[in-house]
Amino acid sequence: MPILIDRRKLLIGGLAAGFASPRALLAGDDGATIPIADMHAHLFFFGANTPAKQPLRKTMARGGVTLAAWSIVGDVPWIRPTKAGLKQVASPKAGEASAWFREELKRVKHHLDEQELKIVRNPEDVDRAVAGEPHVVLAVEGASFLDDDPDMLAFAYEEGVRHVQLLHYIRNTLGDFQTGRREHDGLTTRGTDIVSSCNRLGILVDLAHCTPAAVDDALAAAKVPLVWSHGSVAQDAKGQTSKVAWKARQLPLTQARAIAERTASSACGPCAPISAVGSRPTLIGCRRWPNGWARIMSVSAPT
Structure with missing residues (x-):
């Protein structure tokens, strides 16, 4: 039976638990411990939420999290908060998005080295995280970092990126995002090509912020x-x-089911790959969903 929980409230509760054992915060009906993972975590090198003030290893330990996806926001230099939410205020020039991503990736990896946190590169690393050894998935929110460079996705993979969210808050050549004006009627040919390339390399594709057509x-x-x-x-x-x-930014229930059914039909076991945070407690997955994530990464690995 799935757990109904608000992911952010779960992590906030975990932070209040101090340096508790990472395997002791949740338990199933049978008494077995439940691994905790965060599919979408942010740390920024500006503002109040910086790695220097909130070292990732300590934060993970306090929340009982052994698997976290550090999501680099690929379009953060060109968006700002407004009364209507985050909006694009500028556009990256040719080469700017990929250059910014390279520098941000260096900062992220430097912090992980300082924290002695290992990067997830294969399904076995996920297994180690589920067993209690903290690991971090390198993720990117918004594939604007690809620019028009055909080699950029392969570069990201070689650097350890295993999770790419296609769209975020700026206009792009990949597809339509939920809070922007529709320009492409879904994904472009380049957008679907990126999905195929991610599949080939072994990068998990994230559909958050995509319009229903996308x-x-x-x-x-x-x-x-x-x-x-x-x-x-x-x-x-x-x-x-x-x-x-x-x-x-809500996902229609029919499409949530379609994403989950795709997982089930791929021999990944009972796992709902939806992390949903809203006004009500929402489904983040089955009881042992990090294991399901491990299977997803295994299916996504190069063949």
């Missing part, structure tokens, strides 16, 4: 499971018609 296009192009790392699920999702940011 989700459909990604599901049609993908040969392996995909995830929706953050958002909320609603039967009557309004999408762009809502002026409330979190409502505009």
Whole structure:
């Protein structure tokens, strides 16, 4: 039976638990411990939430988290908070997004080295995290970092990136995002090509922020499971018609089921690859969903 929980409230509760054993915070009906993972975590090298003030290893330990995806926000230099939520305020020039990503990746990896945290590069590393050894998945939120460089995705993979969210908050050549004006009627040909390339390399594709049409296009192009790392699920999702940011970002229930069914049909076991945070407690997965994530990464690995 799945656990219904708000991911952010779970982690906040974990932070209050002090340096508790990472395997002791959750237990199933049978008394077995449940590994905790965070599919979408942020640390920024500016503002109040910096690695210097909140070292990742300590934060993970306090929350009982042994597997976390550090999501580098690929378009952060070109977006700002507004009354209507995050909005694009500038556009990257040719080569700027990839250059910024390279520098940010260096900062992230330097902090991980300082923290003696290992990067997940294969399914066996996920198994080690589930067994209690802290690991970090390198993720990118928004594939604007690819620019028009055909080698950039392979570069990211070689550097350890294993999780790429296609879209975020800026206009792009890959597809339509939920809070922006529709320009492509889903994913572009380049967007579906990136999905295929991620499948080939062994990079998990994240559909968060995709419009319903873009989700459909990604599901049609993908040969392996995909995830929706953050958002909320609603039967009557309004999408762009809502002026409330979190409502505009809701995933229709039918598509949430389609993403989950893709996972089930790929011999990944009972796992719902949806991490949904909203006004109500929402489904993040089955009881041992990090194991499901391990299977997803195994299916996604190069063949």
